[in-house]
Amino acid sequence: MVESASPSPRIFTAALVVIGDEILSGRTQDKNIAQIASWLGVQGIRLREVRVVADDTDAIVEAVNTLRLRNDYLFTTGGIGPTHDDITVDAIAQALGVPVVVHPEARQILSDYYASRGSELTEMRLRMARVPEGAGLIPNRYSGAPGIHWGNIYIMAGVPMITAGMLDALTGSLEGGLPVLAETVGCWVGESEVAQLLAQTEKDHEGVSIGSYPFFREGRTGSNFVIRSTDAEQLAACVTALSAALEAMGRDPVLGGI
Amino acid sequence: MVESASPSPRIFTAALVVIGDEILSGRTQDKNIAQIASWLGVQGIRLREVRVVADDTDAIVEAVNTLRLRNDYLFTTGGIGPTHDDITVDAIAQALGVPVVVHPEARQILSDYYASRGSELTEMRLRMARVPEGAGLIPNRYSGAPGIHWGNIYIMAGVPMITAGMLDALTGSLEGGLPVLAETVGCWVGESEVAQLLAQTEKDHEGVSIGSYPFFREGRTGSNFVIRSTDAEQLAACVTALSAALEAMGRDPVLGGI
Structure with a gap:
């Protein structure tokens, strides 16, 4: 009790929304909760709550809007690929009340990535350059398509190896408190x-x-x-x-x- | 489109609340989401949403009361052991607005379990016989302390092997729809x-x-x-x-x- 004269250090919290039918069906064992939790701990940020939701707009909107307002940071994983079931960007833009736009730098990254493989940036691949208006990018060293940063929200890939690369790119860039x-x-x-x-x-x-x-x-x-x-x-x-x-x-x- | 004349079959949904600081700190890789999801699928029940919350009464109450009302079933894992950080039963009783009572059959099970090991049912061990008033028990074939069933809520252990035994005991007892x-x-x-x-x-x-x-x-x-x-x-x-x-x-x- 003697030490309690010093002021309590500020605690930084984060929440995580894991997006994906494959986790809820049991097909895929989630690996992102543990790796993001450990990474946050090193940054001096505590993972306070996690929600796993389906590839469903309403479910994503509810989780994002509840958790982003009561935590310092919100992370999401999954649903940012090129296929019809990848609805994370649209759902988060809806939650934020902003339009979805093509990010010029993301378009360039994807264009260069596919050109270097002798292929092209098709309409479906261009989906991966779409972001909520006002967003920045998170580098993806493995597969071109970047993650997305909007306010206190970090939108990451679902494939754990790609998520790990994105976390690595963010290391040291988020303000945290004393590590636990x-x-x-x-x-x-x-x-x-x-x-x-x-x-x-x-x-x-x-x-x-x-x-x-x-x-x-x-x-x-x-x-x-x-x-x-x-x-x-x-x-x-x-x-x-x-x-x-x-x-x-x-x-x-x-x-x-x- | 021709087949759509037949009425849509009723869909049964479940939610899961994973309770435990050890998941949120990254120390422990959760295994219960995937195993409960797979088990539910076989019962014809869809896992619709999961929340991971800390060993914190308010967080448990919020998750339990939101999810139990909008799903056919609610499962929880973790926090039903004998130590000070095991607060699941008290938190769920608070969420339900009922007192916590010692379940006579649970007390007997624990008493027999410890007697068979040449030990006794101490005050702390008796904590594992406490249930929200009105609850039934879920058999635990591994370590004595039973799981708890209250209305549409199934309160299970956090240790995956024990959870698996409890799921096995419940197999076939929950009404489901057509399996996916x-x-x-x-x-x-x-x-x-x-x-x-x-x-x-x-x-x-x-x-x-x-x-x-x-x-x-x-x-x-x-x-x-x-x-x-x-x-x-x-x-x-x-x-x-x-x-x-x-x-x-x-x-x-x-x-x-x-």
């Missing part, structure tokens, strides 16, 4: 045996949260306790206190987790 | 080359949707086209038409996908 630091203490103990200890230890350390993640391996019960804080000293004190308490119970805590 | 049938046609073609063909083929087949999923492998561009319908005849006709059109372009369609 995390340490894991693993232990061969059922979480229910130490539930009260965890609650008390969290209470004793200002600004620290402890998550408990049980597992079953080779017939044994164990748990990983993930301790998170933006304050390195409080984090270290909490790790020390929890480890000492587990040792006092005759359990071997494993720093870094099991 | 799907066929995949793969082709070594960039989706932008066939975008117009896809749009036209979808338009030509009532009640059929075509999703286009491009990929890059071994330096080559290909796409899988996933054709979905509840009507087996329309589905087959669409697969045949698309395959014939790809062949006419000199491309080899691969039934089942690449």
